[in-house]
Amino acid sequence: MAITIKDVAKLASVAPSTVSRVIANNPRISEKTKVRVREAMVELGYHPNFIARSLASQSTQVIGLVLPSSSDVFFQNPFFSTVLRGLSEGAHEKQYALQMSTGKTEEQIYQDVVNMVQGGRVDGIILLYSRIDDEILKYLRDRQFPFVVIGRPCEWEEEITHVDNDNYRASREATEYLIRLGHDKISFIGGNKNLVMTMERLQGYQEALKGAGIPIVPEYVRHDEFLLERGQEAIQGLLLLETPPTALLVTDELMAIGVVNTLTKLEVAVPENMSIVSFNNVFFSELARPQLTSIDINIFDLGYQAAKSLIQMLLNPKEPVKRIIVPHQLIERVSCTNVQSLKK
Structure with a gap:
């Protein structure tokens, strides 16, 4: 019985x-x-019996996760596995399950979201990115469906609960760190230009250069997906310039590993011939040779706070809109050196 x-x-x-x-x-x-x-x-x-409970309460106890349009980025980049751990812990505390979008293209992902919402499959949704002119965000807002964004929304910032870092400040501080080491030829290797985070970090980099009276060299700025091979391609192009940079701000750890691997193959020593500051501070930072100086953006907490915020909205529809800024920290290791050592 x-x-x-x-x-x-x-x-x-x-x-x-x-x-x-x-x-x-x-x-x-x-x-x-x-x-x-x-x-x-x-x-x-x-x-x-959670199915019976769901039928009785009209609640699925499920949170939908919307991934970036590139599944390669999601499955290869440790940023997403770390943020997923934070989301899982935040959801588990209130006995919520997670359901991920499975589409491979933007159109497929958009349809996944429509199916989640109109099919009553989830109680709320978390966007694991913030993109310029995002149709999914517009759809969720128009339907007044509960959702939270990891990243600063490009539009309606005051109306949408979001969890983010101060990307502008983090990038500016990282660039100023390289400037204090005497570098004035600093390259920015960033992600997709459609991501709000990328543009905020680019702005921080540019403002740090302006503040130090260093000219902005357009050729020093490279954008691509957060993948190992994209970092390899970026540094190869930079080294072909008539005046290559002496320092790099790489806004993703996986790209930074691609950069380091390529520099090693080309016998360009780090940090003796090239200084590097990366972002994310995942396990790659300490496994790299040399170990990478990195901006720790507390990825786990980004996910945890996003899940917690959405569940609060679901439990209390009158929950006020929140802007949660997760702190960052520069972790110094051995991938940077004073520019004077490059001249010896």
Whole structure:
């Protein structure tokens, strides 16, 4: 015979409604009672029927995740696996599941979102990116469907809850760090120009150069997808310039690894002949040879705060719009050196 909520309630000496509230992790139930009910559930081998709960509450307990249009970037770049861990932990705390979009093109991903929303498959959605002129964001806003963006929205910033870093400031600080080391030939290797993050980091880089009276050299600015091979292609082009840079600001760790690998093959020593500051501070930073100086943007917390914020919206539709800025930190390692050493 199947174990029911009534059986759990009897063993825990509580009402069946209390068991239901414990399963939903209702904050009004004391921790002492939660522990007693959960111990009874384990002892009896009781497993909640979440499908039945969803039908009763008109809630799926599922959050939809919208990935970037390039699946290569998502599956290869450790940024996304780290942010996914944060999302998973934030969702798990309130017993929500995650459902990812599976389309490979922008059109397919857009249709995935429509199916999620109109099919009632998810309670809310998290966009794992912020793109200029994004049709998905417009669709969700027009339908007044609950959603959160990781990154600063290009439009309607004051109307949309989002979790982000101060990308402008982080990039400016990283560039100023290289300038203090004496570099005045600094290249910017960034991501897709349609990403708001990329443009904010580019602006920070440019403002740091202007503040130091260093001319902005258009040829020093390169944009591409956050992939290993794109970093390789970017540095190859930069080294062919009549006056190559002596320092690089690479806005993604995977691209930075591609840069380092190419420099090693070409016998351009880091940091003796080229200084590098990267972004993200994932495990690649310490595995690289040499270890990379990197901007730690607390990726896990980006995901965790996004999940937490969306669930708060779902539990309280009157939850105010939030702009959550996750702090960053420059982690110094050994991929940078003073420009004077390059002249010896």
